[in-house]
Each structure stands twice: as structure tokens, then as C-alpha cells.
Amino acid sequence: xxxxxxxxxxxxxxxxxxxxxxxxxxxxxxxxxxxxxxxxxxxxxxxxxxxxxxxxxxxxxxxxxxxxxxxxxxxxxxxxxxxxxxxxxxxxxxxxxxxxxxxxxxxxxxxxxxxxxxxxxxxxxxxxxxxxxxxxxxxxxxxxxxxxxxxxxxxxxxxxxxxxxxxxxxxxxxxxxxxxxxxxxxxxxxxxxxxxxxxxxxxxxxxxxxxxxxxxxxxxxxxxxxxxxxxxxxxxxxxxxxxxxxxxxxxxxxxxxxxxxxxxxxxxxxxxxxxxxxxxxxxxxxxxxxxxxxxxxxxxxxxxxxxxxxxxxxxxxxxxxxxxxxxxxxxxxxxxxxxxxxxxxxxxxxxxxxxxxxxxxxxxxxxxxxxxxxxxxxxxxxxxxxxxxxxxxxxxxxxxxxxxxxxxxxxxxxxxxxxxxxxxxxxxxxxxxxxxxxxxxxxxxxxxxxxxxxxxxxxxxxxxxxxxxxxxxxxxxxxxxxxxxxxxxxxxxxxxxxxxx
Amino acid sequence: xxxxxxxxxxxxxxxxxxxxxxxxxxxxxxxxxxxxxxxxxxxxxxxxxxxxxxxxxxxxxxxxxxxxxxxxxxxxxxxxxxxxxxxxxxxxxxxxxxxxxxxxxxxxxxxxxxxxxxxxxxxxxxxxxxxxxxxxxxxxxxxxxxxxxxxxxxxxxxxxxxxxxxx
Numbered sequence: 255x256x257x258x259x260x261x262x263x264x265x266x267x268x269x270x271x272x273x274x275x276x277x278x279x280x281x282x283x284x285x286x287x288x289x290x291x292x293x294x295x296x297x298x299x300x301x302x303x304x305x306x307x308x309x310x311x312x313x314x315x316x317x318x319x320x321x322x323x324x325x326x327x328x329x330x331x332x333x334x335x336x337x338x339x340x341x342x343x344x345x346x347x348x349x350x351x352x353x354x355x356x357x358x359x360x361x362x363x364x365x366x367x368x369x370x371x372x373x374x375x376x377x378x379x380x381x382x383x384x385x386x387x388x389x390x391x392x393x394x395x396x397x398x399x400x401x402x403x404x405x406x407x408x409x410x411x412x413x414x415x416x417x418x419x420x421x422x423x424x425x426x427x428x429x430x431x432x433x434x435x436x437x438x439x440x441x442x443x444x445x446x447x448x449x450x451x452x453x454x455x456x457x458x459x460x461x462x463x464x465x466x467x468x469x470x471x472x473x474x475x476x477x478x479x480x481x482x483x484x485x486x487x488x489x490x491x492x493x494x495x496x497x498x499x500x501x502x503x504x505x506x507x508x509x510x511x512x513x514x515x516x517x518x519x520x521x522x523x524x525x526x527x528x529x530x531x532x533x534x535x536x537x538x539x540x541x542x543x544x545x546x547x548x549x550x551x552x553x554x555x556x557x558x559x560x561x562x563x564x565x566x567x568x569x570x571x572x573x574x575x576x577x578x579x580x581x582x583x584x585x586x587x588x589x590x591x592x593x594x595x596x597x598x599x600x601x602x603x604x605x606x607x608x609x610x611x612x613x614x615x616x617x618x619x620x621x622x623x624x625x626x627x628x629x630x631x632x633x634x635x636x637x638x639x640x641x642x643x644x645x646x647x648x649x650x651x652x653x654x655x656x657x658x659x660x661x662x663x664x665x666x667x668x669x670x671x672x673x674x675x676x677x678x679x680x681x682x683x684x685x686x687x688x689x690x691x692x693x694x695x696x697x698x699x700x701x702x703x704x705x706x707x708x709x710x711x712x713x714x715x716x717x718x719x720x721x722x723x724x725x726x727x728x729x730x731x732x733x734x735x736x737x738x739x740x741x742x743x744x745x746x747x748x749x750x751x752x753x754x755x
Numbered sequence: 756x757x758x759x760x761x762x763x764x765x766x767x768x769x770x771x772x773x774x775x776x777x778x779x780x781x782x783x784x785x786x787x788x789x790x791x792x793x794x795x796x797x798x799x800x801x802x803x804x805x806x807x808x809x810x811x812x813x814x815x816x817x818x819x820x821x822x823x824x825x826x827x828x829x830x831x832x833x834x835x836x837x838x839x840x841x842x843x844x845x846x847x848x849x850x851x852x853x854x855x856x857x858x859x860x861x862x863x864x865x866x867x868x869x870x871x872x873x874x875x876x877x878x879x880x881x882x883x884x885x886x887x888x889x890x891x892x893x894x895x896x897x898x899x900x901x902x903x904x905x906x907x908x909x910x911x912x913x914x915x916x917x918x919x920x921x922x
Contacts, residue, residue, distance in 0.1 A: 257889040260896070274904060281911070319897040361915040368908040375901060384898045391905045398912025404920070413916075439873035453871045461869030466862060 260320030267323055269309040269333065270374050276302035277367035284360020296348050296718065299363040303341045303370075310337065321442060323378045326750035331592055331743060332377040332513045338599050339505040340370040345722035346607035347498035349614030352716075355402055355496070362402060365395035366502065373510045382431045382441040385514050386424070389478065392510045393420045396503060400495040412494025419477060419487040427474025433467035434522075443522040450523075468536050471518060472543070478511030479573045480566075482546040489558075492566035497613055500562060501606030504569045505599050512576065512595065520583065521751045541581045541680050547574025548683060552690040556697075561609055562619050564694060565602070568645060571691060572598060575660055578684060581677070582664040585748040590659035592744030597644070597656040597733060604726025605641040608634070611715045611723075621698055625705040631713040635702045637723050644730045646695040647688055652734035657688065659741075760804055767804070771797045782840045785830055792823040809884040 264271070280302065284295045310333055315325050344366065351359050369392050376388025397420060401413020435441055438449035453461075473484060480488040492500040519536060551571030558564040576598075579591035611634075613619055628635040644653035661681050668677035715723065733740050774794040781787050795818040802811035830836050891899050 257893045259893055320894055322894070322897040357920050358915045358918075361911055365908060365912055365915075368904065368911075371904065372901075372908075381898075383895065384901070387898050387901045387905065391901060391908065394905060395908045395912055398916055401916055404916065436872055437869075449873060453873070457871045461871040463865045463869040466865050 263318035266318040269306045277364040281360040281364040327746040329377040336373040342603040343502035345718040346610045369395040399499045408494035412491040416491045423477030430467045430470030481543045482550045489563045489566040497610035544574045544577035548687040552687040579660040582667045587663040588748045589744040590663045594656040597652040600729030601644040607722045608638045626707045626709040628703040629708045634713040642695040767800045
């Protein structure tokens with residue numbers, strides 16, 4: 255056998271390398287500056303993320319390390335989302351840093367940057383082993399970050415819970431991957447597709463073990479996305495973890511699960527989906543998970559009294575809507591998934607930032623503490639209401655368009671293919687659950703605006719948190735009225751997932 | 756030769772299963788740790804039978820050498836843990852036994868019924884340690900580097916969590 259050295263082309267992974275080095279810079283700075291100045295480390299981190307975003311814009315598309323690292327449209331799109339999530343999470347963490355996490359600010363930010371590096375590496379991988387390592391690098395720092403309030407029982411519990419669930423789901427996923435490797439003899443997604451085709455010609459089907467592999471992969475990724483029945487960890491972890499970490503988890507970790515799903519199922523197993531190759535269909539499997547997510551997430555969210563738990567259940571439901579676009583498995587379906595995640599970034603990070611600001615000031619996450627807030631802090635309440643209405647999908651906010659595109663793409667596919675009545679059911683249930691969703695989002699708004707009492711609090715946000723809230727509101731409003739740039743950006747995704755018929 | 760390998764496999768499997776069951780059912784945590792060492796050591800034997808010498812060596816070095824010793828130290832350094840009777844069951848024991856058994860039986864059935872395995876993946880050359888090393892330095896260099904970042908992140912996280920604060 256011959257082992258040529260691959261072409262490294264390090265320039266394409268400049269943003270990742272920079273982000274990792276910057277994590278070391280942040281940790282050293284915090285160590286040397288004797289931890290007397292709280293916010294400098296945070297600003298340094300924000301600066302690094304901005305530079306990484308700038309580098310990402312400069313490097314362009316290309317391949318590095320042979321086939322191991324690919325910067326294509328889908329990778330760049332998701333990297334922008336991950337950097338945005340990291341930026342907004344750091345921006346909303348300044349209050350927490352002043353009060354609760356005093357001793358390990360540098361470590362906190364360094365772990366966040368390394369997790370982001372893992373997400374970006376994951377977006378660029380084309381091969382099962384790197385996908386797995388990318389997911390691990392994403393989640394392992396998050397285990398520690400979830401438990402970062404070391405004296406708080408809930409936080410430690412959430413860290414341990416997330417760690418056990420994360421380890422278990424990774425094990426499931428690797429087991430599923432090992433079956434794929436055993437069936438195809440390769441971990442490279444492109445070679446896997448060729449092997450599937452050959453095996454199909456030779457044996458007629460892939461063998462029944464393929465179903466086991468698909469179920470284990472779907473379960474492993476389902477845990478990361480918090481799709482039912484793998485969702486139980488999410489509310490406890492979101493409630494216990496520091497609020498900026500919960501925010502980062504809800505968007506970043508969800509995005510990482512989504513890109514892993516897109517790589518393995520859509521790109522790698524697409525041949526397995528197409529009707530002339532095999533009768534087995536993973537589309538329906540994911541469709542059932544999506545329905546369960548929308549129903550369970552939205553119904554259970556209604557009864558929550560803690561706003562972080564409510565947002566956790568809401569994020570379970572949102573994952574269901576996103577997966578509907580995946581089920582469509584068409585160019586417009588993939589574009590709608592990208593668009594949804596992009597809008598979700600603004601609305602959800604914004605909502606969590608608002609919760610973090612309120613929690614830093616009052617120490618409470620109960621929905622009833624928000625009573626009458628509109629009288630003392632009308633501007634803050636209005637901002638919070640905008641985020642919640644966008645999550646619920648009310649026009650003219652961007653959340654409405656996101657839901658519309660997802661549903662439209664699946665209806666479009668259902669019209670063109672036979673035997674697709676279950677897709678209409680899925681859309682119907684999805685539309686019905688948005689009504690439930692409106693109920694609990696509007697409840698928070700009702701408590702803030704129409705409560706007879708006057709709130710004893712007046713919200714004062716630190717400057718970075720204000721910036722995050724502003725970014726969120728501008729994103730939600732602007733892209734609700736003028737979605738074309740994001741849509742175009744998202745439509746580019748499908749050209750680099752090599753599956754379209 | 757074929758016969759010897761097969762009988763070695765059955766002996767090793769028996770040792771692995773017995774020690775694994777004892778590991779999760781004994782009342783003394785120190786005995787559990789010892790059976791874990793035995794279990795992991797026998798897994799290395801299975802790797803030898805599969806011609807995966809490098810994996811076997813890594814298994815012994817990391818799991819038997821490092822992880823188990825670390826656990827035994829942790830047990831011995833923790834006050835009174837060695838003599839305490841621990842509870843290894845809970846009310847979900849029967850349910851989880853059923854789930855695990857059905858998963859194991861189902862997986863074995865599905866695997867044995869599948870005829871389309873790609874046997875290129877299963878045939879290891881006798882110089883596979885050499886090939887593995889070359890792969891790690893060429894095609895799989897980037898994932899190999901990512902692992903080091905991963906370990907650094909895990910270390911930073913563990914130290915930040917475990918460190919005693921001087922308020």
C-alpha cells in the first residue's frame with residue numbers, strides 16, 4: 255500500500271486554527287491578569303470570535319488535508335451560525351461573570367471557544383470518524399460548562415446528567431457507524447455511497463442490519479437534538495446550567511446535531527433513500543420523531559412555571575419543525591432547514607439573553623416574577639415579546655417565514671410523490687401544534703403586559719447584553735420583512751450536499 | 756489452528772461475561788474494580804484473536820494500566836469506601852434487564868442474518884500496526900490532531916470543575 259502525504263492547504267482551516275489559538279490566548283490572559291477585571295476577558299473573547307468570522311469570509315471554498323476538510327457552501331453556512339451563537343452567548347454572559355463565575359472566567363470562555371471549534375470542524379468533515387470527533391469536541395466542553403456553578407446543586411446535576419446522556423448517545427452513534435463501516439468497508443461518505451450501490455446490485459438490498467444501524471444513528475443524533483423519545487435530559491440541563499450555556503446549547507449543540515444528521519443521512523445515505531434502490535425509508539422514521547417532538551414539546555411547555563424549562567420544551571418543539579424540512583429531502587427542504595436555523599439563532603439566543611439579563615438582576619427564572627414588567631421596563635418587555643412572538647411564528651416576524659418555508663417544502667414534495675399521505679398528516683399536526691405554542695409564548699407576554707401589579711424591578715442590562723438583544727431584534731425584524739439574502743445563502747447549501755436528483 | 760482460536764474465543768467470552776456480571780452485582784466496590792480489570796484484560800485477548808495487536812496493546816496500556824489503576828487509587832484514597840456495602844440495583848432493574856436482553860438478542864439475530872458484509876473491512880493484514888501508524892500520519896492526520904484538542908478541552912474542564920476555590 256501507498257501512503258502519499260495529503261495536500262494540507264492549511265489556509266482553508268484558518269478560522270478554526272485561529273479560534274483554538276485564541277482560546278489559549280484567553281485562558282493565558284485571564285491567568286496573567288490576576289482575575290481582577292471581570293469584563294476584559296469577555297471582550298477579548300468577543301473580539302476573537304469576530305476575527306474568526308472575518309477570516310471565514312476571507313478564506314473561500316476549498317479542500318484541505320486530502321478529503322478530510324472541506325469548506326463548501328453548507329460548511330460556511332453552518333459556521334456562520336455557530337460563530338453567531340458563540341458571539342451572542344458570550345455577549346449575554348457578562349452579568350453571570352460579574353456575580354457567579356468569578357474564579358474561572360478564562361476557562362469558561364476557552365471551553366466555549368473550543369466547543370465552537372468542534373462545531374466548525376464538524377461542519378467541514380466528510381467522513382464518519384471526523385464527524386464523531388467533531389461532535390465530541392462540541393459536547394465535552396459543554397459538559398463542564400453546564401456544571402460551572404460549582405456550589406449550585408442544580409447546575410452540578412445538570413452537568414452530570416448531560417455528561418451521562420452525552421456519553422451514552424455517542425456510544426450508540428459509534429456503534430451504528432461501525433455497522434455502516436462493516437457494510438461498506440469505508441468511513442468516507444462518498445465511498446460509502448459507491449459501496450451501497452455495488453452491494454445493492456450484488457445482493458438486492460443492504461441486509462437487515464442496516465435498519466439497526468439507522469436506528470442507532472438516529473437515536474444518537476436524536477439525543478443531541480433532543481428529539482423525543484430522547485428529550486428528557488433537555489429541561490433539567492437547561493434549567494440547571496448557567497443561562498448563557500443553556501442558550502449556546504440550544505442553538506449550537508442543536509446545529510451540530512443537525513449538520514451531523516445532514517452529513518450522514520442526507521449526504522451519505524441518500525442513495526439508500528431513493529425509491530429505486532431500497533424499499534426501506536428513513537424519511538418516515540424521522541417524520542415520526544418530528545411529530546413526537548412537535549406534540550410533546552409544545553404540550554409540555556404549557557405547564558411550565560420556570561421560563562428556562564419552558565424555553566427548553568419550546569426548543570424540543572422547534573427541533574421537530576426543523577426536522578420536517580429534513581424529511582422533505584429536496585433542495586427547497588434543505589434550504590428551509592438552513593433558513594429556520596438561522597432565524598432560530600436570532601430569536602432563541604435573544605430570548606435566552608433576555609432571560610439571562612433578568613436572572614442576573616433578580617435571581618429568578620420564574621415566569622410569575624415577570625409580572626407587570628412592562629410598567630417599569632417597557633422597552634425590555636417589548637424586546638422579549640418580539641423574540642417570543644417570532645418563536646411562535648407570528649407575521650411579520652422572521653419566525654413566521656421560517657415555519658412557512660419548512661411546511662411549504664414538505665407539501666411541495668408530497669404533491670409530487672405517490673404514497674405520501676403521511677406527509678400531509680405531519681404538516682397538519684405541525685400546524686395544529688403551533689396553536690399550542692402560541693398559548694404558552696403569549697402567556698409570558700400576558701404576564702408582562704397585562705398583569706394588574708407593578709413590577710418591583712427595573713431592568714438594567716450591561717452593554718454587551720444590550721448589543722446581543724439589539725442584534726436579535728434587528729435579525730428577527732429585518733429578515734422577517736426582507737428574507738432574500740438569507741434565503742439565497744441557504745439555497746446555496748443544497749448545491750454542496752451531493753444528492754439532488 | 757482454527758479450532759484453537761475458536762476455543763480461545765469461547766473461554767475469553769466466558770471470562771468477559773462472568774467478570775462483567777460480577778462487576779455490576781458485587782457489594783464491595785474494591786472487588787468490582789478488580790473484576791473490571793479482568794474484564795478489560797480479556798477484551799484485549801479478543802483483540803489478539805482478531806489480529807489487532809495494536810488495539811490489544813492500547814487496551815492493556817490505557818484501560819488496564821491507566822484507567823483501572825486510577826479507579827483503584829480513587830477507591831483506596833476515599834475514606835472507608837473499601838469496606839462499605841454498596842447497592843447495585845434499583846427498582847428499574849428488571850425493566851432494564853429486559854431491554855438489554857432484547858437488544859442483545861435482536862442485534863445478534865440481525866447481524867447473523869445479514870449477508871452483505873463488506874469483508875475487505877474485516878481482513879486485517881499482519882502488519883496492520885504499521886498501516887495504522889501510516890494512516891494516522893497521512894490520511895487521518897487531521898482527526899488525530901483534533902483528538903489532542905479534545906483531550907486539552909477535557910483536561911481544562913476537569914481541572915476547572917475539580918479545583919478547590921480559595922474564595
